[in-house]
Amino acid sequence: MQATWVNGTATDQINIADRGLGYGDGVFETIAVIGGYPQRLPQHLSRLAYGLARLGFPDQVASQVELDLAQLPLCGDQTVKVIVTRGKGLRGYAPPQTVSATRIITVAERALNTEKMEKGVVARVCDYRLPLNPALAQLKHLNRLDQVMARAEWQDPNISEGVMLDAEGFVVEGTMSNLFWYDPEKGEVQTPLLDRCGVKGVMRDHLIGVLKRENISVVEGRFLPSVLMQANDLFMCNSLIGLWPIVTLDNKHYDVGPITRLLQSILQREIDCE
Amino acid sequence: MQATWVNGTATDQINIADRGLGYGDGVFETIAVIGGYPQRLPQHLSRLAYGLARLGFPDQVASQVELDLAQLPLCGDQTVKVIVTRGKGLRGYAPPQTVSATRIITVAERALNTEKMEKGVVARVCDYRLPLNPALAQLKHLNRLDQVMARAEWQDPNISEGVMLDAEGFVVEGTMSNLFWYDPEKGEVQTPLLDRCGVKGVMRDHLIGVLKRENISVVEGRFLPSVLMQANDLFMCNSLIGLWPIVTLDNKHYDVGPITRLLQSILQREIDCE
Incomplete structure (x- = not known):
């Protein structure tokens, strides 16, 4: 069982022109959820923001992800994977002048290997x-x-x-x-x-x-x-x-x-x- | 104007669990089409096969791409971009034992900058x-x-x-x-x-x-x-x-x-x- 969202919409598909696919132009986080609580969430968000800044993404992207995560229906022991890419691009490596980032979230069950x-x-x-x-x-x-x-x-x-x-x-x-x-x-x-x-x-x-x-x-x-x-x-x-x-x-x-x-x-x- | 196919089906979407997105686990080619003819196609296919082999993909993937390309309705001056990924994966870096590669093709118009x-x-x-x-x-x-x-x-x-x-x-x-x-x-x-x-x-x-x-x-x-x-x-x-x-x-x-x-x-x- 897993649930997926792209930019807040429930879907498991992204466009093939996304720079995440074409160039790996983005970052990701994997967060443990225990008893419905995401563990060390501030630290994950902080690293995400740091990575996005290093890659030259606009400042507000990390805050959008924070909002996405706040709205997730978490319960029990789960794994949240967040992928943030620089979104769809024109052909070529140059980052778009106006970045519309893609925020991809997957929530899956988590089995702890004790x-x-x-x-x-x-x-x-x-x-x-x-x-x-x-x-x-x-x-x-x-x-x-x-x-x-x-x-x-x-x-x-x-x-x-x-x-x-x-x-x-x-x-x-x-x-x-x-x-x-x-x-x-x-x-x-x-x-x-x-x-x-x-x-x-x-x-x-x-x-x-x-x-x-x-x-x-x-x-x-x-x-x-x-x-x-x-x-x-x-x-x-x-x-x-x-x-x-x-x-x-x-x-x-x-x-x-x-x-x-x-x-x-x-x-x-x-x-x-x- | 552009046309797109994923594994032979007309679509511009792929699954977010694709290893191309998650890890950049794949290769690509960009091929010039002039007057309906893909230029240096054998060389592109050969490099594609070489890259896939270096990454440990099964041998038959390059032949599947060759078949895909042979069926494209090409005309005039176009650009063909081919992305081949190791397909959907379980969580984790280990390549799946049985690889079902994703073959993504985009055909767009090509304007030569004379x-x-x-x-x-x-x-x-x-x-x-x-x-x-x-x-x-x-x-x-x-x-x-x-x-x-x-x-x-x-x-x-x-x-x-x-x-x-x-x-x-x-x-x-x-x-x-x-x-x-x-x-x-x-x-x-x-x-x-x-x-x-x-x-x-x-x-x-x-x-x-x-x-x-x-x-x-x-x-x-x-x-x-x-x-x-x-x-x-x-x-x-x-x-x-x-x-x-x-x-x-x-x-x-x-x-x-x-x-x-x-x-x-x-x-x-x-x-x-x-």
Whole structure:
């Protein structure tokens, strides 16, 4: 069961001249709804607005999306996907002088995978490398062929995620998640810096804040995969799954660590407080 | 006036769950039709098949597009745009096990800009840099935010094209065209190598072949913008415009050169022969 709207009208169709299709000219958000409440909605709207601004969309588009979302008939546990494109365009790459953005919303049921949250998942390091592109780094834009190509590297349903490296070999993210781990030597949680590529996840930024509030040192930096081989408490996160421990990465095994469990319990409490 | 088909059915709508919209998971072609004849159709179909294969689409998709195109009611001077996507997908980047591709065709009228062909155009060097991404280089895929961002740098209608450099500062292409020029010192035509980024245009490859047949030396390589400042006969090309001389690039002026005129006359003869 899913429900869909385009610019406030119930439909699942868009025009083939839309720049979202032709060029991937837009951004998207995926928001978890728990007990009828969209989780971290202000943060999602803020990232959406930031992405639209970086792409040069008019200011009012993010507010229109906020209005759309406020009118959604949400209930229970759902997933909301929002796609915002630069709308229909004339032929050619030049953005239209007057942008009439397309706002696409899909609401679907959400089944939380509690087993993966508890027991953890298997991941692999992808061969496909993320190109360095500071101009589009951090944005959750619609040009996602890099992720498609990386995800196409495996069919094994037992593997839940692929760790992506950048063109220089530094760890960036998972195909659909951000990554954190604990470096026992330095006594700090580490996560990749996303200044040259990667998607700056809402859950990632939230967890950085949580770690700081818990007085756990967290460092964004450039890390080679060898760092992960010495790490504990490796986990992946995004707004939909929450936080999944990674218990196997290629040939290396990890125990589910105390920081992982602490963050999971905090995320759980935050839901209860809603 | 334009006519549109999706998977052989006359419509201008696609489903919002299409991976072309969500991820830019697909490729496209733009084909010039002159006097009812699609120009260089085998080359376009061949590039389409190559791009689909690189993205891991099933073999038969390119043949389905060939059938679609054979049934089009073409007449006069038109532009055919073909978009092929990996179709509707489940949520997530993993390509579906069984791909049901979406084939989108738009036929529109084509107005040839003979003034730009004759008198040449003004271009500028873009600030936006193309990221190095060998895994997707050469493909005319649907992830075109780089071109959108570069094209958004200017609104001046007197500027027809932007020259794009890669992350290391080498010349790659125009936002919508490939580039050639003559190096008088080396006595050769030069065009950027597209092994790390850029779109390998059908017209580009055709012109390389024409130059070779005319015994004019043509070299693909890495060239800095300074090379263009010493060049003659700078021109841009693509399947729709044919070949436009560039007479101004930022502050540098060029005469329309003899190689440009030779190639234009050969392209003109090829049309007449159809």
